[in-house]
Amino acid sequence: MYQGQLTAMDADDSFTGNLASLEVDIDFTMVPNAFKRSDSHPDYVIEGRSPRGRAVRIGSGWSATSKAGNNYISLAINLPSQPAIRVNAVPDDDAEKGEFRIIPFAEAA
Secondary structure, eight states: OOOOEEOOOOOSSSSSEEESSSEEEEEEEEETTTOOTTTTTSEEEEEEOOSSOOOEEEEEEEEEOOOOOOOOEEEEETTTSSHHHHHHHHTTTOTTTTTTEEEEOOOOO
């Protein structure tokens, strides 16, 4: 089970986030995908830091809307020695605007 949060940064449509479980504990940034050319391309690029502090792409994010009309961001994160991590970031109604909480990924029915 994963838990974490995503926080909108200033006006540049970027986010900072963290994701944790018993096996994983990472901080990351998520920035708009400058190379998006079609609707199927991710809206965001997720970057972590290498042991030497370099930015490394570790995943992608897609803006989405649920069948109930709620906006969320679907995240796919790839880490060494781990299966792909799929989670959703939903607005946190108990926090400030721009705060999202990370919940398990649910396949569309």
